Amino acid sequence: MTVGTHHPDPVAPAPGVRPAPARRRVRLPGGALLGAVPFFAYVVVFLAVPTLVVAIGAFTGDNGGFTVDNVARLGEEYILAAFGRSILLSAVTALLGAVLGALLGYALVTAKPDGLLRRVVTAASGVLAQFGGVTLAFAFIATIGLSGFVTEFLRDRVGVDIYASGVWLFELPGLLLVYTYFQIPLMVIVFLPALDGIRPQWREAAASLGGSTWQYWRLVAMPLLAPPFLGATLLLFANAFSAYATAAALVSQGSPIVPLQIRGALTSEVVLGQQNLGKAMALGMIVVVAVVMWLYALLQKRSAKWLG
């Protein structure tokens, strides 16, 4: 999940490959441009137009004129609360996922680089991080749903009722648990390259100078790993903030978080004055994610210096 940054050459040439002379003057014959037309046309229709529809729609009233009413309505209490819950959910799961994922990543790095363990865990991480929320929602319903495996085991054998104070799986606490489940593997994928960049020689150098393990971590590894760690955490935040499927499949009542509010606005478009509120909320989401990804790109640029 490394996102393209805008430093001069993000695609580091492979060892032994002469980098192509990038600055060579190339005339742009009309014919050459034609070759890129299908791609650009496609991206305009299915990416640029939808984005513009959201951006323009957020400032369009029901009668088609310009208005800031929709955006102003984002200040209403229930929408602010939804944004607040979304941000809280994303922040908590991003932090949990980042810490646990970094530990798992480090455990993998100390194993054999091309071993089976690492391959299996990496592939599993890819699946669990990106395969989608509906599956995970069902996985947790089968685990700690009302008749789930763990629920029944704890109730019948241990005598503990995890739902003694209400069924929390289908509300915000449940989302926290399931989101953490897909954040950890994403962290593993995103953070592994940075962990791989830490050379064992540095540790040996620190040890040969008389440094203790603690000193090595505090003075060498941590400062190097801090920017990519923060960056990965931001990426996890954006990931959780954008997620929809898990919540849609799990939450049974109400719309606690923004994506579910947008669903509500989309499916009840007939309500007068609601028409473009969904677009305003969507624009709000874009703004939050854009800010987070911008910070991510900044951090990525910093760590690219030594990651090579």
Added chain:
Amino acid sequence: MAGLIRRRARRQRLFRWVVLTLLGVFFLLPLLAMLEFTTRGGGGSFTLQTWRLLADWPQLRETYPNLSTGIVASLGQVLLTVALTLVLLVPTVIWVRLRLPRLRRVVEFLCLLPLTIPAIVLVVGLAPVYAWVTYLLGGSSLTLTFAYTILVLPYAYRSIDAGLSAIDVRTLAEAARSLGAGWTTVIWRVVLPNIRTAVLSAAFLTVALVLGEFTIASLLNRTNLQVAVNLLGKSSATMSVAVSLAALVLAFVLLLLLSLVGGGRRRTSPKETS
């Protein structure tokens, strides 16, 4: 020094197994629970009925018509999205590298843009576009291909771009051109065979992503595997859990194959498996 290294290796091994065991339990428990849930018969007995039904296609189609429609729709979407993504992206990326290097930044930016636009936001903007798609092509679930191609752009682009970075495209192309090859031949018969692994990896990632997609299909009122599973969850939880688990395992096998195929080149392109 040697003793120190050995002691550290032992500590690392201990740390590795503690972390892997704890997180392993956390990650495997839901998957095992799914398996247990789908093999649970009446009165706590063990039964394979659900899985037998899942393997028996005609019977499955009769019992859960919506589910089988969803599975067929997803398979169609997978095939079309892989085809459209490769046809759209591979020639363009090669072409831009060879002939329009000044546009490379723009293409990269556009390809990575979908990462910053959540699917739930994209679907809001896609609704009017799909009104036209429905008008021109009908309301088939296969039309979701257009949106999915956008969703997979970042992943497919990074794979193909990493593949192209590992070879010297310009020299290859110049050599072929000097021998009289046309541009089509250069792309199709010279460059493409050299980035087979990258193209394959882009295709695998596309398969995994499309099989797991829910947001856009559900909100554009079309069907696919995930929409059908979600719908089925309300009436037959056991079957929907079984299908979820089967799809998850399928995606895992695909990605594991991908890591074995692309494993030899991990050093040069670590981005590829992301």
